[in-house]
Amino acid sequence: MRFLICCLLLFIDQVMASDYRLGAGDQIQILVYGETDLTTRIKIDKSGIISFPFLSDITVSGFSTKALENKIADGLRGDYLIDPQVSVSIVMYRPFFIHGHVKRPGGYPFQEDLTLDKAIAIAGGLAARASKSSWNITRLVDGQKTVFEANVSSAILPDDIIEIEQSFF
CATH class of the missing domain: 3.30.1950.10 (wza like domain)
Structure with missing residues (x-):
């Protein structure tokens, strides 16, 4: 087995x-x-x-x-x-990028089976005023930049740009 x-x-x-x-x-x-x-x-x-x-x-x-x-x-x-x-x-692999309200924004080497929660951890975690749910990923799909809402289990690919928004509460 x-x-x-x-x-x-x-x-x-x-x-x-x-x-x-x-x-x-x-x-x-x-x-x-x-x-x-x-x-x-x-x-x-x-x-x-x-x-x-x-x-x-x-x-x-x-x-x-x-x-x-x-x-x-x-x-x-x-x-x-x-x-x-x-x-x-x-x-x-080429890197992924994370910016916004994380402790260490920037580009990081891609790793197999990378999810958004792992990417946030690589960037040092969420900053104090970071939103806990307003996260977006910009990805090139068929030659077009596409932005979609993400959650902790969203898959991250090389060249993805992750935006962690600020919380207003």
Whole structure:
């Protein structure tokens, strides 16, 4: 039973990672098995384009790690390698931001399974005059900035901007 639960958790983790879309600020590691000269760590800049040996510049923003693995493998296949085995992993996610009435507003490194209550704790907790319920998250959805009301269990994603309002009572 314990083995089954571990396998299920690993599967869920992989599914969630495959849904994640790369963007500016993410640091990734690209590994081509058996080709140590092609292993590299790259921080994605605001252009969303990276350079990779033997390939032209690659646009990576908006790609999942799996899609990027396939794109690099396809580019290397044929002229350079017969059957390249490429792995792309996220070394460091881009940050989330929290401002308003918290003790230490600012940008913080994103962590897996981050919720609003955890983000507030990372920022040192609520300030004395902070609202206990008027919290908003600004998130880029399909290229549009979207603002929505949040609660303690709201999921936080990289690049989210959290606003903690002031309480009037």
